[in-house]
Amino acid sequence: MKTFPKDFLWGAAISAPQSEGHGSLNGKSPSTWDKWYEMNPEKFSKNQGPEHTSNMYETYCEDAKRMNAIHLNSFRTSIAWTRLLPDGKTVNSEAVAFYRSYFNELRSNGVKPIINLFHFDMPWWLMKKGGWEARESVEAFAFYANTCFELFGDLVELWTTFNEPMVHVECGYLYGYHYPAIHDLKKAIQVGFHTLMAHTLAVKSFKEGKYSGQIGIILNVSPCYPKSQSKEDLEAAQLADLLNTKSFLDPTVLGTIPENLIELLAANELLPKVETNDLNTIKKNTVDFIGMNYYQPRRVQAPTKINQPALSPADFYEHYDWSGKKINPYRGWEIYPEALYDVALMIKNEYKNIAWYVSENGMGVADEERFMDQTGMIQDDYRIEFMQEHLAQLHKGIEAGSNCFGYHSWTFIDCWSWLNGYKNRYGFYRLDLENDQRTLKQSGHWFKEVVDRNGLI
Template identity: 85%
Template sequence: MKKFPKSFLWGAATSAPQSEGHSSLNGKSPSTWDKWYELAPEKFQKDQGPEHTTNMYELYHEDIKRMKEIHMNSYRTSIAWTRLLPDGKTINQEAVDFYRDYFKELQENGVKPIINLFHFDMPWWLMEKGGWETRASVDAFAYYAKTCFELFGDLVDDWTTFNEPMVHVECGYLYGYHYPAIHDFKKAVQVGYHTLMAHTLAVKAFKEGSHSGKIGIILNVSPCYPRSQSKEDLQAAELADLLNTKSFLDPAVLGTIPAGLIDCLRQNQLLPVTEANDLEEIKQNTVDFIGMNYYQPSRVQAPKEVNKPAVSPADFYDHYDWPDKKINPYRGWEIYPEALYDVAMMIKNEYKNILWYVSENGMGVADEERFMDASGMIQDDYRIEFMEDHLTQLHKGIEAGSNCFGYHSWTFIDCWSWLNGYKNRYGFYQLDLNNDQRRLKKSGLWFKELVDQNGLK
């Protein structure tokens, strides 16, 4: 038996925009997702927009009982900025009542809430003013964070500021996947910098408020594996790490922006606009813990053609398609559990062995009804195998001294996934889109046994 530490957190993760529904109701104002779906519904999977999603707004009482049934002891979701502060300043009392009851019921059922503040859902009122491109977004987010801590701090011990901040930078400003879907490296850097400062001032508000508990950030991190040990490939891996991992991880944990990243941006005329006291604020407001989302490794090689100054990250590194890879064909993602051990060692050796947990890990599969047995239960053995393989590597890292305190699967109930809608399913519970009915999958039974044993056979 591979035993995990005592009081290990076993749970699942989701977000407000992907689970709550009621996206235009109950005093909530539009996010970029609501507005983009209104403007360009053809971009979304089978016209599946953000309005209804999993309808947790109505069904959280029953869903928390389902969490308890599979013995989850923790759960991460987010607060919708647009629901709590529809105009950025005015508190929506119905939202306060909803979240307080939600969080209280989690606690009463033995499910520890870990609450995140931002999961890609930029308020439309702020987007109209420039969104993360403007410095005003930093103060707006700090005010929102302070409001959350004051309203819910008695119910929530563990907070995170952002989920995968690199995603809204890349997808919105480099690769065209999220609104505003533009390709501008200079703007992307500025957006990333303002996001970092928003995180920093949120941490500052938490510390100045003398709130109990801990505050962290959730990052999508993978060690970067070069194609070869050639000088060129190693340099590509170093630059990929600086841009994609160290850009947020170093300031959050170490309180510094890597000198190599600053030099790279300066050489390519990409340095962001900053303010005088920013570096001191970053230094003084580091996190208590880190959430690490891991799905696939990062493999790179030296680019064949380079623009100078750079116009995209492809001028620093190219993706390397490892010929020996195992792949999830539904997402097109490589399956490489060994990277989770490497993440554990990276945190131990390079980041003060800070407290951390696996905040997302899971396998998305389409058309899961193919695997339904006669009783109506989906036999998702592929998901069980995926998690067992990753947990084996995580256990190895913990045994080697890495300070990991939990593991959260993505996700509890099949949830809405941005432009992909419900194409790929990840949940322990199947969601019927026709009637919101939830049905337990085989992986949910396996997870219950995992929690009860606090370990793997």
């Protein structure tokens, strides 16, 4: 029996834009996703846009009971900035009523709400002003964050500012998967710095307001493994780790931006615009805890061609395929549970053993109806195996002294996933797109047993 710590948080994660639906209703203004779908629906899988998603705006009461039925004791979702403050300043009273009722339903069903403030859903009104490229976004986000603390602070004990900030940086400004889908390394770095400052001012507001509870950030952490022990491959791994992990983890936890990152950016004429007191503000406003999303490792090798100054991350490192990898063919992602142990030790040894939890870990599979039995239940043994293997490595890290307080699967119910729509399914509950009906999968039964035991057999 692998027993987890007392009061361990067992739950699931989702986001507002991927689950609520009512994308253009109830006073909500458009996000970049709403407008991008309006402009270019052909980019979205099967023309599945963000309007309806999993319709939790209507079903949250029943869904909270479904969480209780499989004994989840916590659930992370987000507030839609566009719903709460449609123009950035004016509070939407219907949104306040919705979120207060939503969070109360969770609590009354024994489910602790962990509330995130930004999950890739940039308001369109702000995007027209430059989005995260504009310094105005920093103050706008701080105002939004403080509004949330004031309106919902009596219902929420654990807050996070951003989910995977590196993703909206690289997907929007390097690789073309999020709006505005441009390829500009210098803009990406400025977007990253403004995101860091928006996070920092939100933490500052939380602490100065003396709100109860704790505040953190959710980062996607993929440990960097070099192809070989050659000097070039080791340096590539160090740079990949510096750019993708330490760039947010160091300032949010330690209060400092790594000196070698500053030197790297300066050498490549990529330093962002910084205001006079920014670095001091970062130093004074570190987080209480960290959420870590983990799906796959990052395997890198030395770049084959280097531009100077750099034009893309490929000038610092390149990816390589490890021949011995196990893979999820539906996402093309390597399955490597051992990295979760490495993450646990990294946090213990390099980041003051700060309190942290696994905020996302899951397996997306297409066409799950193939695995439906005669009763209508999906027998997702592959998902159970995936979670078992990762939880075993997490338990090993906790036994080694890492201060982990929870594990959240992605996700509670099959949800809409950006350009991929509903192509891959992740949920404990299956969603029928025809009628919004929810049906528990075998993994949901299994997870309930894990929660009841507070451990793995």
